[in-house]
Amino acid sequence: MCGIVGYIGSKRATDILVGGLKRLEYRGYDSAGLAILHEGELKLRKVLGKLRVMEQSVEEEPIEGTVGIGHTRWATHGRPSVRNAHPHTDSSGRIALVHNGIIENYVELKTELQAEGVEFVSDTDTEVIAHLVGKYYKGDIAAAVREACARLEGAYAIAVVCRDEPDRLVAARLFSPLIVGLGDGENFIGSDIPAILDRTRDVYILDDGDMAILTREGIELCRVTGEPVRHEVYHVDWDAGAAEKGGYKHFMLKEINEQPTAFRNAMRGRIREGSSEIELPELSLTDEQLLGFRRGFVTACGTAYYAGLVGKFLLENLARLPVDSDLASEYRYRNPIIHKDQLTITVSQSGETADTLAALRMAREQGSHTLSIVNAVGSSIARDSDDVLYINAGPEIGVASTKAYSCQSLVLAMFALHMAKVRKTISKERYAQLVDELKQLPDKAQRILDDVSRIQEASAKYGQYNNFLYLGRGANLPSAYEGALKLKEISYIHAEGYAAGEMKHGPIALIEPACPTVAPAVRGAVYEKIVSNLQEVRARDGQIIAVAFEGDTDIERHADFVLRVPECDELLSPILVALPLQLFAYYCADARGCDVDQPRNLAKSVTVE
Ligand code: F6R
Numbered sequence: 178m179c180g181i182v183g184y185i186g187s188k189r190a191t192d193i194l195v196g197g198l199k200r201l202e203y204r205g206y207d208s209a210g211l212a213i214l215h216e217g218e219l220k221l222r223k224v225l226g227k228l229r230v231m232e233q234s235v236e237e238e239p240i241e242g243t244v245g246i247g248h249t250r251w252a253t254h255g256r257p258s259v260r261n262a263h264p265h266t267d268s269s270g271r272i273a274l275v276h277n278g279i280i281e282n283y284v285e286l287k288t289e290l291q292a293e294g295v296e297f298v299s300d301t302d303t304e305v306i307a308h309l310v311g312k313y314y315k316g317d318i319a320a321a322v323r324e325a326c327a328r329l330e331g332a333y334a335i336a337v338v339c340r341d342e343p344d345r346l347v348a349a350r351l352f353s354p355l356i357v358g359l360g361d362g363e364n365f366i367g368s369d370i371p372a373i374l375d376r377t378r379d380v381y382i383l384d385d386g387d388m389a390i391l392t393r394e395g396i397e398l399c400r401v402t403g404e405p406v407r408h409e410v411y412h413v414d415w416d417a418g419a420a421e422k423g424g425y426k427h428f429m430l431k432e433i434n435e436q437p438t439a440f441r442n443a444m445r446g447r448i449r450e451g452s453s454e455i456e457l458p459e460l461s462l463t464d465e466q467l468l469g470f471r472r473g474f475v476t477a478c479g480t481a482y483y484a485g486l487v488g489k490f491l492l493e494n495l496a497r498l499p500v501d502s503d504l505a506s507e508y509r510y511r512n513p514i515i516h517k518d519q520l521t522i523t524v525s526q527s528g529e530t531a532d533t534l535a536a537l538r539m540a541r542e543q544g545s546h547t548l549s550i551v552n553a554v555g556s557s558i559a560r561d562s563d564d565v566l567y568i569n570a571g572p573e574i575g576v577a578s579t580k581a582y583s584c585q586s587l588v589l590a591m592f593a594l595h596m597a598k599v600r601k602t603i604s605k606e607r608y609a610q611l612v613d614e615l616k617q618l619p620d621k622a623q624r625i626l627d628d629v630s631r632i633q634e635a636s637a638k639y640g641q642y643n644n645f646l647y648l649g650r651g652a653n654l655p656s657a658y659e660g661a662l663k664l665k666e667i668s669y670i671h672a673e674g675y676a677a678g679e680m681k682h683g684p685i686a687l688i689e690p691a692c693p694t695v696a697p698a699v700r701g702a703v704y705e706k707i708v709s710n711l712q713e714v715r716a717r718d719g720q721i722i723a724v725a726f727e728g729d730t731d732i733e734r735h736a737d738f739v740l741r742v743p744e745c746d747e748l749l750s751p752i753l754v755a756l757p758l759q760l761f762a763y764y765c766a767d768a769r770g771c772d773v774d775q776p777r778n779l780a781k782s783v784t785v786e
Pocket of ligand 1: 255478479480481482493524525526527528529530576577578579662663666781782
C-alpha cells in the first residue's frame with residue numbers, strides 16, 4: 178500500500194509532490210510526509226490524516242526547494258502517527274527515504290543495526306532501509322542504495338534523497354510498483370502514472386530489481402545490482418482530466434457514470450464496427466492451446482473475484498470448460514493441485530494485489546498457463562502473466578471498484594465467447610446473437626444512468642436499515658455478492674450476499690421487516706426459482722427490492738420495490754445489474770454522510786497480504 182512521489186527540477190517541489198500525492202491518496206491515507214532539499218538542508222514535514230492536512234500545512238508554512246520526495250501512508254508496521262509517517266531518515270539526518278511495500282527481514286536488520294548503536298525512532302519496517310543506506314553511505318547515494326537493497330527481503334518501491342548530493346534522486350523497486358516520468362529540465366517518480374500525468378506523458382515503467390538515478394538533465398536506469406538496463410518510453414495517451422472528478426460529487430459516481438464509455442473502450446479493436454467477430458489479437462494463446470485446456474481456474478480478491486465468478490459461469494456455459502475458483506488469499510496457501518492443462522485466470526483492477534500476484538506466480542511456477550484480466554497497464558500482475566487482456570477502463574480512483582468490475586466481466590464474456598468459438602461449443606447463430614448483445618451494452622448502460630430517480634427513491638426509502646440480505650442465483654449469484662460488498666464497504670451497512678437456494682439452510686432466520694432483501698431477478702433459466710425464494714421472504718414479512726428487466730410486470734407482484742435494467746441475454750445481465758446495485762449503495766452511503774471515495778480502513782490497492 179502507500180504511494181510515493183519524487184521530483185527534481187527547478188519548480189517548487191512541494192507543489193508537485195503534494196499534487197502527485199493527492200492523486201495517489203487512493204493507495205492509502207492515514208498520514209503523509211515530505212522531504213525537501215534546500216540550500217544544504219534537508220527539510221521534513223509529516224502530518225497525520227488525509228492529504229488536505231498536508232496541503233494546509235504547506236500553505237501555512239511553505240517549504241522552499243526544488244528536489245524532494247513524498248509519501249502517503251496506509252499503515253502496515255506501526256500504527257498511523259506522525260512518528261511512523263514517512264519519510265524516514267538515517268541517524269546522521271542527511272538521508273531521507275520513502276517506501277511502499279513490506280520488508281520481511283526487518284527485525285533481523287533492526288537488531289543488527291541496534292547492535293551497532295543505531296537508535297530507532299519509529300515502529301516501521303521502513304526505518305531500517307534509511308539506516309542501512311546511511312550505514313553504507315560513503316559519498317555516493319546510488320551506491321549506498323544499491324548496497325542497502327542487496328540486504329532487503331520483501332517488497333519495496335523506494336525513493337531516496339541525500340542532503341550532501343542535492344542534485345540527485347535515487348529510486349528502486351522490487352515487487353512494488355514504480356514509474357519514472359521524463360520532463361524537460363525536470364524528472365519525476367511516482368507509484369503510478371496518474372501521480373505525474375499533469376506533468377508529463379512520457380514514462381518508464383520499472384521492472385522488479387530496477388533502479389533509477391534522476392538528475393534534472395537525465396535519468397540513468399540500471400539494475401540494483403549495477404548493470405545498465407534500457408526501457409522503452411511509454412507514452413500515455415489517456416487524459417489527465419480522466420483522473421479528476423469531472424464535475425461529479427465523488428470519483429465513485431463519476432466512475433459509475435463512465436461505464437458506457439468504459440464498455441466501448443473495453444470492446445474497441447476487439448469487436449469492430451459492422452462485424453460480429455470477437456478478435457483478441459493480444460492473446461498469445463493459440464487455438465491448439467485453447468482446445469487443449471481441460472480445466473480453468475479463477476482466482477482474485479474482493480470485487481475482482483466476483484467478476485471472476487461471472488467469468489467462470491460464462492466459460493462453463495459457453496466454452497464448456499469446467500472452471501473452479503477460489504479467493505487468491507486461500508488458493509495460494511492451500512497447496513492446491515495445479516494441472517499443466519489448467520488455464521489459470523486472475524482478475525485485478527490495480528494489477529498489484531499481493532495475494533492475487535502470489536497466486537498467479539504459484540500457478541505459473543507449477544506449469545499452468547496464466548491469463549490476467551487487468552486494468553492498470555504495466556502492473557505486476559499484467560507483466561507476470563503469460564497472457565493479459567486489459568480492460569481499458571481508465572483510472573479508477575474511488576476505492577470501491579465499479580467500472581472495473583463491469584469491464585472485467587465484459588472482457589471475460591468476450592474471452593468466453595472467443596474460446597467457445599474455437600472449441601466449437603457454440604452455434605454460429607448464438608455466437609452472433611451474443612456478440613450483438615455485447616455491442617448493445619453501452620447504450621443499455623446509458624439508459625440506466627439517464628434516469629436514476631427510482632434508485633434514489635429506493636435508497637431514501639430503505640437506506641436507514643442496518644442489515645440487508647442480497648440473494649442471487651445462477652448468472653447473478655456474483656451480482657448478489659458484489660451488491661452486498663458495495664453496500665457494506667461504502668455505507669458501513671451490514672449486508673450479506675447469499676445464494677438464494679441456500680436461504681432455507683440458515684439465512685432465512687434473518688428475515689424480518691427491518692432486514693430488506695435485494696435480489697437480482699431477471700428473466701432466464703432460474704427466474705421462477707428466485708421468484709419462489711422471494712415469496713418465502715415475503716411470507717416472513719421481509720421487504721424486497723428486486724432488480725428486473727424492463728417490461729417484466731409479473732415481478733411487481735413479488736417485490737415491494739423494483740429497479741429496472743434493459744432486457745438482455747441472461748448470461749450478460751450481471752454486467753447491467755451491477756449498475757443499479759452500485760448506485761443504490763452509493764446513494765445510501767452519501768445520504769449517511771460517508772466518505773464514499775475513501776471508506777474507513779480501506780485502501781484502493783492492497784499490495785500487502
Ligand atoms: C471493492 C474493491 C476490492 C478490490 C480488491 C482487489 O470495491 O475494490 O474488493 O476488488 O481489493 O483489487 P484489485 O482488483 O486491484 O486486484
